[in-house]
Amino acid sequence: MSKFRKEFSHANPSLTQAITDVSISRRSMMKLLSAGAVMSTGLIGFPEFSYAAETPVLGGKLRAAVANASASDTLDPAKGSNSGDYCRLFMFYSGLTELDKDLKAQPALAESIESSDGLTWQVKLRQGVTFHNGKALTAEDVIYSLSRHKDPAVASTAITLAGQMKEFKAVSPSEVQIVLEQANFDLPSILATSSFLIVPDGTKDFTKAIGTGPFTLKEFQPGVRTVGSKNKNYYKPGLPRLDEVELMGVTDPAARVNALMSGDLQMVSTLSANDVKRLKQNGKFNVLESKSGMYSDLIIRTDTTPGNNADFVLAMKYLQPREMIVKTVLQGFGDVGNDTPVPPWHPMYNKELPQRPLDIDKAKFHLKKANMVGAKVEIITTPNIEGAVEGGQLIQQIARSAGLNVSVRRVPYDGYWSSHWMKDPVGYGSVNPRPTLDMLFSQFYLSTAPWNESGWKNEQFDQLVAAARGESDQGKRKQMYGDMQKLVYDNCGTLIPAFISSMDGCSNKVKGVEAWPSGMMMGYRFHEFAWLAS
Template sequence: MSKFRKEFGTVNPTLIRAISEVSLSRRSVMKLLSAGAVMSTGLIGFPEMSVAAENPVKGGKLRAAMSNGSALDTLDPARSNNSADYTRQYMFYSCLLDLDKHNAVQPALAETWSSDDNITWHFNLRKGVQFHDGKPLTSDDVVFSLNRHKDPAVGSNVFKLVEQMKTIRAVDTHQVEIVLAQPNADLPPMLACPQFFILQEGTKTFTKAIGTGPFVCKEFTPGMRTVGVKNPNYFKPGLPHLDEVELLGITDDNARINGLMSGDLMIVSSISAASANRLKTTEQFGVLESKSGMYTDLILRADMKPGNNADFVLAMKSLQPREMMVKTALQGYGDIANDTPFTPWNPYYRKDLPPRPIDIDKAKYHVKKAGMTGATVELVTMPGIQASVEASLMIQQIARGAGLNFNLRRVPNDGYWSTHWTKDAVGYGSINPRPTIDMLLSQFYLANASNNECHWNNPQFDQLVVAARGESDQARRKQMYGDIQEMIYNQSGTLIPCFVSMIDGYSKKLKGLESWPSGMVMGYRFHEFAWLSA
């Protein structure tokens, strides 16, 4: 605590007592921060993962709620960009391949796949699969589904990823050949991502969904609800267990928790740490925590002031309250990050990059060098991004010691992603996990990526990412990814202070839930595997 006093001055006695007792709720954190206090508490232990050992019960209906919901809700996989879209679409569609609870690639619509050079790939489709309207699945459906991402008029969120695919053709009715422009050893896990759901050839409208998934679309009302009924012809034997699922979008955390505890909802996604701790005090409800690569990031646009000043960026890297975000705002449901999207458990993670604790003197040096001493910077955030509001308040206080002032602007959840994300000079983002590091780099860091958050442009970096993607020698690939991390660490304006655990709340009447690293609520697929106890 003496070190804290030295850096930040006198610490509120109430704060010291709360820290020693590890008793801060999120509301307490916000209250103390608003009063001008800066804090660090002890870690709270992680909840046990729920793993079912019972025999599944067939039948039943349930209602679930995701934290996203708006008029932009979609059934078009190419336009999906949030957890609610993914969860909704997993009800109705299937991919060529699946990711299991260990993030390993498994057969789905494709039974087998192969490549001798990581350039030419062959996928052999499962026979006997039917769309919800009875039409048999063929290679033409796969070719259509993948090729439509290449059409600029579609506005696909994976447009740049599909540019890797030079040709996509049907070899016969049940074999598809994909030839890449450059080698990519990670093509199979990429095709297991929800944007690559397989549609019926010729699909143009998305008021309803006709897929091969575990449920048939009964109703879809953007911003309100989605209803699916069991697909009796689902190609996976014995699944799903439920007869009907109703999926709602409820953006308010308290409303989701209240709906769960009242019995109106059986599972809710993306709850706060405070809500998780509240549920843990009950016997009827459980908490499902999934460690993953999901992160909250602070975005400094590299193509406008002040993010185009390298010294301002370096100053901000030294002002990130990483440990405080994990211990207080996340209440332990997260892990400290080091400004790169590589998690500490990633096999390519570079451990020798020095961690960046708060360093007021270093920040002050770079603020002065940037000519920004006494300057005021607007920082935009919104409550729906985990830990971002608390972090912005912490930064506001800490930065004063470095001669930098922040004007905080909180905006509503609704419209944030279309109006503010990647558009404000300084603001927050939140990125869901991807199955491979190449997908993250390709979608959020390459100069031509559609979601290049900070608009960073480094040709050497881009060349290295493409080279690493096709490298089969693991030692060489690890070296390349090490160099990539160092470049992000030193130069990128996308600052990642922490990785956020995905936390879902559920009624213990709902069985079969497990932690999956690919996404919240069992990789967005709880409805395929869960069942209601008798």
């Protein structure tokens, strides 16, 4: 038995069985947490579901719900910032490229996109594509859609990525040339994200959501719901199969699952492990588990106290109960993290980094160096970030043995992202998967990144990000990304204990959907492929 387990066993012998009980439930874990216990359990998992090939049925209305809803819900691709926005935007717009289930960029509105040097790209547009208002797709629409992200007044969430694009030129009405500031062989994958979906030239009003996507806008109530009707002129033959999709925003996890089980909804995102168990026992529902790069991270701002003390940050890293979170909170639906945003199954993962353990003695050592033994630290959390409340409570209990007084304050989910995320000295965040490491690092870790959660700045890291974009040799690129992970691992203030499998639930009458690693709800595009069995 480890020293850590011995401490707790002697302090409270009645918990010894709970610590080693492989059948403990998440509810039991929360009860024990409230009593001041910390435990490590065995893995509870469920088999993957498989689907027999069937002939799609056309028509019908599908009602689905995501976990995000607020007054800031948007129909502007440049403003999308969460999974609800992404699903909504893909309903109405299409991109030049799109990601397949292997995370490879495939042609979409672009018939082809090619470059010999990663610097100058030739984009040939698909012929015969029209917007919802009947206007034909042209090169000018593409140039407008991409260039607007570079305008600070637009306040695009992709302004850093768009900054790589230096020049746009309409070679002909159906061909665009894109010249980058520096070579980046990931451009096709970048263009597949929701930010770079194509809108008509000159669009200022996004309330009508005029795009080339599979659905046309019927109704939009920010924070409540979005309704789309089938685009009969969609450029993909046979798609979409549904006549109508209603996308709800339901932030309460229990309400989402209850509505699914009652038949009010046919598909929901963001299931917990206990939700999966309920649906499995019922027998009338399917679950899609997608291994993904999604994570909930404990953010320690390194530009303010106490995070500006590197020893405090390192102490907190040694207090992370990584395996406990995967086994108990996620019930096995995830992977242990190592304080870098790259999951262990990723081809660019740096396997040379030693797995950082839960180590009370090392935490004590660094707290003493930081002169913070006996100090008080508050962690801000909110229930709708997967594993955040439980993770904070586990740290609270563990930290006592290291001499740190941690309090956990729950705040409402409504307004969390505007009032707390990246503002609190210590608090939780949640990051959805990105198709490339360049996008992930550019949006969250560069010194100039718009979502640099911990305020971390590292000149060497910035230089490596820029250099890797133009490296076509995959071996050299992997080494660069490995070096970047080492810098994050050693110095950054984002603590990543686990990667969370994306868990979506649907009625067994919903067909045509499957797990995709590019994001929840089939890479945010379930509505394009789903159909309802009669």
